[in-house]
Amino acid sequence: MPSESASERRLASSGEASPAPLLVTLAWRNLWRHTRRTLVMLFALLLGVWSMIVMAALVRGSMEQHIRKEILNLTAHVQIHSPAYRDDPAVEHRFAAPSSLADALTQTPITAASARVRVPAVVSSEYESAGVMLVGIDPQRERGLSFIDKAVKLGRDLESAGDPGLVLGRKLAERLETGLGRRVVLMSQGVDNQISDRGFRVVGVFDADPQAMETGYVFIGLEIAQQLLGMGNEVSEIAVMTDDRNHLDALVERLRATAPGLDVAPWTDVQPLLVLMEKVNNVVLLVWFAVVFAAMAFGLINTLLMAVFERTREFGLFQALGMPPRFILGQVLAESLILLVLALILGNVVAWASVAGLKGGIDLSMFAEGLQLVGISPVIFPTLATGDVLIANVVVIVLGVLASLYPAWRASRYVPVEALTRT
Amino acid sequence: MRTFSLLLVLLISPLATAQEAAPVNATALVKAAIEYWRDVSSMAVFEMNIHRPDWQRSMTMKVWTRGNKESLVRVLAPAKDAGNGTLLLDNDMWSYNPKINRVIKIPSSMMNQSWMGSDFSNNDLAKADDLIDQYRHTLLATETHNGHKLYVIEAVPNETAPVVWGREVVKIRDDHILIEHAFYDQSNVLVKQLATTEVKMMGGKMVASRERMQRIDKPDEWTDIVTREAQFGLKLPASTFTLANLRNPRN
Numbered sequence: 178m179p180s181e182s183a184s185e186r187r188l189a190s191s192g193e194a195s196p197a198p199l200l201v202t203l204a205w206r207n208l209w210r211h212t213r214r215t216l217v218m219l220f221a222l223l224l225g226v227w228s229m230i231v232m233a234a235l236v237r238g239s240m241e242q243h244i245r246k247e248i249l250n251l252t253a254h255v256q257i258h259s260p261a262y263r264d265d266p267a268v269e270h271r272f273a274a275p276s277s278l279a280d281a282l283t284q285t286p287i288t289a290a291s292a293r294v295r296v297p298a299v300v301s302s303e304y305e306s307a308g309v310m311l312v313g314i315d316p317q318r319e320r321g322l323s324f325i326d327k328a329v330k331l332g333r334d335l336e337s338a339g340d341p342g343l344v345l346g347r348k349l350a351e352r353l354e355t356g357l358g359r360r361v362v363l364m365s366q367g368v369d370n371q372i373s374d375r376g377f378r379v380v381g382v383f384d385a386d387p388q389a390m391e392t393g394y395v396f397i398g399l400e401i402a403q404q405l406l407g408m409g410n411e412v413s414e415i416a417v418m419t420d421d422r423n424h425l426d427a428l429v430e431r432l433r434a435t436a437p438g439l440d441v442a443p444w445t446d447v448q449p450l451l452v453l454m455e456k457v458n459n460v461v462l463l464v465w466f467a468v469v470f471a472a473m474a475f476g477l478i479n480t481l482l483m484a485v486f487e488r489t490r491e492f493g494l495f496q497a498l499g500m501p502p503r504f505i506l507g508q509v510l511a512e513s514l515i516l517l518v519l520a521l522i523l524g525n526v527v528a529w530a531s532v533a534g535l536k537g538g539i540d541l542s543m544f545a546e547g548l549q550l551v552g553i554s555p556v557i558f559p560t561l562a563t564g565d566v567l568i569a570n571v572v573v574i575v576l577g578v579l580a581s582l583y584p585a586w587r588a589s590r591y592v593p594v595e596a597l598t599r600t
Numbered sequence: 601m602r603t604f605s606l607l608l609v610l611l612i613s614p615l616a617t618a619q620e621a622a623p624v625n626a627t628a629l630v631k632a633a634i635e636y637w638r639d640v641s642s643m644a645v646f647e648m649n650i651h652r653p654d655w656q657r658s659m660t661m662k663v664w665t666r667g668n669k670e671s672l673v674r675v676l677a678p679a680k681d682a683g684n685g686t687l688l689l690d691n692d693m694w695s696y697n698p699k700i701n702r703v704i705k706i707p708s709s710m711m712n713q714s715w716m717g718s719d720f721s722n723n724d725l726a727k728a729d730d731l732i733d734q735y736r737h738t739l740l741a742t743e744t745h746n747g748h749k750l751y752v753i754e755a756v757p758n759e760t761a762p763v764v765w766g767r768e769v770v771k772i773r774d775d776h777i778l779i780e781h782a783f784y785d786q787s788n789v790l791v792k793q794l795a796t797t798e799v800k801m802m803g804g805k806m807v808a809s810r811e812r813m814q815r816i817d818k819p820d821e822w823t824d825i826v827t828r829e830a831q832f833g834l835k836l837p838a839s840t841f842t843l844a845n846l847r848n849p850r851n
Contacts, residue, residue, distance in 0.1 A: 375761075
């Protein structure tokens, strides 16, 4: 390679000049001495980076969907209860909202807040009866707070807190052999410990996901529920929705101060399983990153070792001409760095493109039943999270360079005479 | 309570039969029938035969009632069930089992379940009186039954009544004996039926002494109730209808 030997001569003579541009040039040219090998390596790295980012996007997407769905499924961002209610959601554990709370619930960042009666009940038709959660809602205020205002697919929504009708889930309607326009009987325990019951006409049938929502909940007007159970103006819970579910601490503190004696719980307390799932997902992603990276690293080290080994004589010559070993180290590292950076750029672009291409969601409805069991919805919308992309990139570049230290160190440790005489 | 009372108290009223009021008030007929079979108070021994395709079992029970709100049932035989009791006060129901020595309040979730494995639900017992004030009654027809006039009355539950049926049809004889009680679902399909097959003089009045409750979709399953003896208008102490008496029988 005439051009290279020319550079070396220049290096030997120029002395003080920074070696970086030279090393990079050398590394770049060395890479393309074996175009096919480099391309294969590049492709392997690219695939690894792509899989890390796309996998993360899928996991995040499905998690985000799951959390949003659960929050709409009557969880909301913050719930206010009487202290014992969450352990035993019975009618005894009711409370009257203090008037100061009403003001606090209209302030930012609260976007919606509504009181509910939520107690266990039995709903029966002529043929069957089923245990359900009876939810008394104020339909106007429930808007944007839970799924129910958009979920009624047959018949109509409840219209007001005094609406005498009842809305139940499609699956429950099937199970009870009842339907729109027919009457069912709700039975529950009233405040006086007596059985409260009343007939209701089914005015709406809703669809929900997961199906347990369809079989587990019936909705009636809040005022009707209070009348039925003899609760007066008292309620079981107040649900609060804000504009940002991740920063609730200040709000929770404020509500606790406004309503001392009541249990103010953010969704992370109400649904600890969701938080746990998120943590598990983080670990799964990290494990995935580690596995993919380990595979990539072995390929990378192997390729670099090959490259170093076949250039033994060359490195001997560099040293004989006066190149310090650290430059040789730098040269191999630069080679690996260029490869990694190229792979990262391409990998990120391809990953972004494939996530963008899947914006419409990945339809897994053929496995819907199995997925429902684990709480994943049949259509996954991948979501790119900056954090994950950053971690993937940092993992690849930092660990990649660390992994290439070994071949680079090997290259820099040759004894010039031995290296030159090796055949 | 309907069942107990039915088997206990369906009465004859020789005076009433003679009078033919021109417009018949259906609600009044139902009310009269129910008040008749409840009487002021009663005590009766009856047998309950539960029939299923592959098994059958029979229990003998004793029942006390007072007014419209209070009833107590105690199982006398077979020995393995003896001592089991049910106390009804208005709409509330308690059950006692001597083997576990516990009184259990029947929760609302269990009110639709079967009473002692029979074709009667707990609600059938607890809510019999609702037939008067939770329904609108219409006289559908007048038939004759063993020489008696038989009023066919349709009872449609009020909109908010805690009743699952679409309508019920009761046939009441002019001597206030309920001959048939049919339950229709909201598509007007007959679901179950209580029929009186024997009327006897007992404790000084005519009583529906043999009744059968049957679900129409299960023709080989039914529960028969046969009244063995009955007394009416007794002076029963208030202490009869208490949880203490349910647990520790004093009579």
